Amino acid sequence: MLRPVTLLLILLASPPAPAVETMRIAMSEVRGEVQVSGQGLLLGMDTEEASFHALGKRQVTVRRRGRKLEVNGAPIVGDAVRFRAGGLADDAGVPGEVPLRAGGMAVRGDVVVRLYREGLQLINVIPLEDYLAAVLGSEMPVSFPPEALKAQAVAARTYALQKKLEAYGSAFYLGSSVLHQVYGGVNSEDPRTHAAVEATRGEVLTYELAPIEAYFHASCGGRTESGHAALQRDLPYLQPVECPCGKLPASRWSATVSEGELQAALEGSPEGLRISGRTGTRRVSRVSTADGTTLDGVRFRQRLGYTKLKSLDFEVEKRAHGYHFTGRGYGHGAGLCQWGARGLAQGGWSYKDILSHYYPGAELQQLY
Ligand SMILES: [Zn+2]
Structure with missing residues (x-):
């Protein structure tokens, strides 16, 4: 069995080497039919070697009929079709230069x-660097300093490649929601995200020659969390480190949660709710109630909602109208802290220094 990185290096090096590393991103699912539009629309099979044929139309309808696909009413062989925007005969367009619209x-x-469950699934097959230029605009404010954007670009590239290796051979490697990396397509791109991606082209963080699991989050509140405590990922490069974001007033939050919401989350009475365990960075690892119910901190946050309970670094007290939570940070706290990266970049740190700070022991490699 080849180690993932070996496989990756073989894939990148073996002839005919793909000109660019591509990603397959699940965009959405639809029920009966979907319109696909773009300039000089081309149609082909869903393989890298497929030849594409001009449709002579700017928009087509793909419909599911039973276990078959139809394009503008004509049946298609196979369970997937692939569209590309083509250059018209007189403008020699580069594939991907003109965006496609779908879903x-x-x-x-x-x-x-492609046929998927009872409906259709849309997948974007996109060069990794183009994908990153869009992801970056969704994951980090484009107004952040260039070195922070570059650090985020390397983290996002590493995360994407690691997911690709994990899902190798699957129809798609990543979704487009907050569960993976938020991907909004062309509209999320910005000249600043393009610049950050281009400046770090092909750079990936590795540990023992494999791409690392490059988790990141909005704000740690002053100290990052270990991968083990935050995500059950006990990895040497996901260790608690000090972070300047704790000084920002914006890293503080508060929330009032009703007894009913707590009842649902705890599956029992919230009476006597208290914090009964904390991790090494003082984040809540366990809560307990008077009737002896206990709940894991990560699960507690998940059940109350990640936007309501912004982090596990909190205190809680009972008030007249429910329970009042006050805390610091936003997110699971493991790996790169985005607001911290902003602060370090403003203090003159390079993106390489920022990455070594948040992923201690990881090495930056030029993969292509
Ligand atoms: Zn931080």
Whole structure:
């Protein structure tokens, strides 16, 4: 069995080497039919070697009929079709330069429509660097300093490649929601995200020659969390480190949670709710109630909602109208802290210094 990185290096090096590393991102699912539009629309099979044929139309409808696909009413062989925006005969367009529209998104690269469960699934097949330029705009404010954006670009590239290796051979590697990396297509790009991606092209964080699990979050509140405590990922490069974001007033939060919401989360009475365990960074690892119910901190936050309980670094007290939580930070706290990266960049740190700070022991490699 090849180690993932070996596989990756073989894939990148073996002829015919793909000109660019591509990603397959699940865009959305639809029920009966979907419109795909773009300039000089081309149609092909869903393979890298497929030849594409001009459709002579700017928009087509892909419909599911039983276990078959139809494009503008004509049956298609196979369970997936792939679309590409082509250059018209007189303008020699580069594939991916003109975005395609499908399922409410405008994307670069190709769009695959395939039979999926009872409906259709849309997948964007896109060069990794183009994908990153869009992800970056969704994951970090583009107004952040260039070195912070570059650090985020390397983290997002590493995360994407690691997910690709994990999902190798699957129809898609990543979703487009907050569960993975938020991807909004062409509309999330910005000249500043392009610059950060271009400046770090092909750079990936590795540990023992494999891409690391490059988790990141908005704000740690002053100290990052271990991968083990935050995500059950006991990894040497996800260790608690000090972070300047704790000095920001914006890293503080408070929330009032009703007895009913707590009752639902705890599956029992919240009477006597208290913090009964903390991690090494003083984040809540366990809560307990008077009737002896206990709940894991990560699960507690998940059940109350990640936007309500912004972090596990909190105190709680009972008040007249429910329970009042006050805390610091936003997110699971492991790996790169985005607001911390902003602060370090403003203090003159380079993106390489920022990455070594938040992923101690990881090495930056030029993968392509
Ligand atoms: Zn921080």
